[in-house]
Structures are given as C-alpha cells and as structure tokens.
Amino acid sequence: MPxxxxxxxxxxxxxxxxxxxxxxxxxxTERGVEHCDPAKxxxxxxxxxxxxxxAAWDARAAKAGLDRxxxxxxxxxxxxxxxxxxxxWFEGKTPKQVKAWAxxxxxxxxxxxxxxxxVLAAHLHWDESTPHIQVLTIPLVVKMNRGKAERRLSAKDxxxxxxxxxxxxxxxYHSAVEHHGLDRGLPRKETGEKNKPPAVWRRExxxxxxxxxxxxxxxxxxxxxxxxxxxEAAAAAERAALLHSKxxxxxxxxTAATKAASLIKEPSVAAAIRTTQEQR
Numbered sequence: 624m625p626x627x628x629x630x631x632x633x634x635x636x637x638x639x640x641x642x643x644x645x646x647x648x649x650x651x652t653e654r655g656v657e658h659c660d661p662a663k664x665x666x667x668x669x670x671x672x673x674x675x676x677x678a679a680w681d682a683r684a685a686k687a688g689l690d691r692x693x694x695x696x697x698x699x700x701x702x703x704x705x706x707x708x709x710x711x712w713f714e715g716k717t718p719k720q721v722k723a724w725a726x727x728x729x730x731x732x733x734x735x736x737x738x739x740x741x742v743l744a745a746h747l748h749w750d751e752s753t754p755h756i757q758v759l760t761i762p763l764v765v766k767m768n769r770g771k772a773e774r775r776l777s778a779k780d781x782x783x784x785x786x787x788x789x790x791x792x793x794x795x796y797h798s799a800v801e802h803h804g805l806d807r808g809l810p811r812k813e814t815g816e817k818n819k820p821p822a823v824w825r826r827e828x829x830x831x832x833x834x835x836x837x838x839x840x841x842x843x844x845x846x847x848x849x850x851x852x853x854x855e856a857a858a859a860a861e862r863a864a865l866l867h868s869k870x871x872x873x874x875x876x877x878t879a880a881t882k883a884a885s886l887i888k889e890p891s892v893a894a895a896i897r898t899t900q901e902q903r
Contacts, residue, residue: 626712628805630796632782632789635701638677638691641743641759644703645676648746648757660750666722668729668756669745676701676743676759683741683761687774699778701743702762704732706796707755708805721749724803725756731799735792736760736781 635641646652650665673679680701684690694700706728713721725747733739736758745758762778782788797807 624711625806626709626804627808628793628797628800629707629709629808630793631705631707632792633703633705634699634778634782635703635759636697636699638680638700641680641701642675642677644701644757644759645744648744648748648759650750658751659748663750665750666725666747667745668725668747669739669742669758671742671744679743680761683743683763687763689763689774689776694776698776699762700776702736702760702778702782704736704758704760705755706732706758706800707753708800708803710753712803712805713754720803721754722747724800725754727800727803728756728796729758731796732758732760735795736762737764 635644643652647655648665650656650659650661671679673682681691691700706725708724729742729745732745733742736742737760741760741763743759743761745756747756748754762776762781763774764777764780765772765774766777766780767773782792793808797805801807
C-alpha cells in the first residue's frame with residue numbers, strides 16, 4: 624500500500640493568529656488540544672533565543688530593517704508549514720526513525736522558506752493520531768531594486784499564488800524525503816482535491832482522534848455489557864440447573880408415592896395392612 628509524503632502550507636495574516644498558532648504548537652493552551660496526549664509533549668526542532676514566534680518575528684524583522692508598522696493591511700506576516708505522511712508509514716517506526724524524517728522535513732522547509740534564519744518555531748507533534756511537524760516562518764525575501772538588494776515580506780515569492788506552485792511544493796518535498804520510503808501523492812488534477820491548509824488538516828485529525836476515542840469507549844462499554852450479560856446468563860443457567868435438580872427429586876418422590884398408592888390397592892397388601900392394624 625502506498626505511503627505518501629504530505630506537505631501543507633497556510634498564510635497567517637495577523638500577529639494575533641501567529642500568537643495563537645505558536646501557543647497551539649507549544650501546547651501552551653487549553654483550547655484545541657483536548658484530543659492531544661499530555662504524556663507526549665511536543666519536541667522543539669528549532670532553537671531560538673526568543674520564547675515565542677512573535678518575538679522571533681520582531682527580532683528577525685529588525686535585522687532586516689523591518690517592523691510591524693511596515694506590514695500592509697491584510698498582508699501575510701507568517702507562513703505555517705505542516706509536514707506529515709500517511710498514518711501507515713508511522714506504524715512500527717522507532718522514535719529515531721521518526722525524528723530523522725522530521726529533521727529532513729525541517730531542512731527542506733528551511734530551504735523553501737529562505738533559510739533557517741527565517742524559521743520562527745518548529746515542533747514535532749507525536750501526541751495526535753498521526754505524527755507531524757509544524758513550522759512557522761517569516762516570509763522574508765531579498766528582491767533586487769535598481770541593482771540594490773531590498774528585504775521585504777512576500778509570501779507569494781515563497782509559496783506562490785498558483786496551483787502549479789503548490790504542485791511543485793509537493794514534488795520537491797517528496798524528493799527530499801522519498802529515501803524514507805515515502806511515495807508522491809496523486810496530483811490534484813487527478814484527485815480533484817484542493818490544498819488543505821494546516822488548520823483544516825489539524826481539524827480533520829482532531830475529529831478523527833475524537834471519533835477513535837468514542838469508538839474505543841463504545842467498544843469498552845460493549846465489552847462490559849457483554850461480560851455482564853454472560854455473567855447473568857451463567858447465573859440463570861445455574862438457577863435452571865438447580866431447579867432441574869429439585870424437579871428431578873420431586874419427580875422421584877411423586878413416582879414413589881404413586882407406586883405406594885398402587886400397592887395399597889392390591890388385595891393382598893390391603894389384607895396385610897388390615898391384619899397388622901387389627902393386631903395392634
């Protein structure tokens with residue numbers, strides 16, 4: 624069965640959303656992580672001195688001579704990348720193998736994002752039904768203007784706005800991780816599916832996990848009900864056996880009484896009984 628390499632991208636258009644994504648990826652929130660296993664905290668794959676993606680954004684932008692005031696209205700302030708694989712690929716994989724895939728995925732995303740310096744945060748999540756990494760980057764690019772290099776924010780230059788660029792992203796990601804035994808998914812023109820942003824993918828994963836938990840709970844309830852019914856059936860069988868035994872004893876007694884009554888009616892027995900009574 625094919626095991627596909629999967630890459631999702633999504634534009635983030637506000638610092639409030641960037642802050643929310645950072646909290647979610649760090650599991651530093653109570654909303655939207657109810658389905659996650661707290662015994663498996665996220666693994667940070669990219670170390671920065673800043674504590675949050677928005678602080679890292681400010682630091683990176685400052686080095687490029689930019690700040691938040693320079694972001695145009697509805698402009699893209701960050702990009703979220705989500706890399707994962709078919710659930711079947713993770714079956715039987717050791718933590719070392721999963722981390723090797725995660726680091727190769729991160730290295731590829733760093734290249735697509737313009738370099739590791741543009742990565743704001745990166746986490747490996749293995750607390751959901753399908754392990755995946757989520758990477759937040761600043762869409763900082765260098766553009767030549769009249770022979771002079773200028774740094775600006777441009778998500779379009781990185782992930783494009785055309786479907787062919789999204790197809791190319793999938794092709795390039797597959798090339799980067801195919802040595803892990805991953806296949807290229809079917810092109811969108813063949814499946815008719817649209818690119819799923821990370822938020823949509825996460826929601827689908829959450830719903831799938833919740834459905835699995837409900838199914839497991841229902842299975843436990845069904846098992847408990849079956850056990851109770853089996854125990855009740857065993858008790859009923861024991862009661863039936865006891866009643867059957869009592870009925871057999873009663874039948875034997877009735878048979879003996881019937882035989883005795885028949886003997887009493889015999890002339891010779893009746894005469895013997897009268898003689899015994901007269902002798903008394």
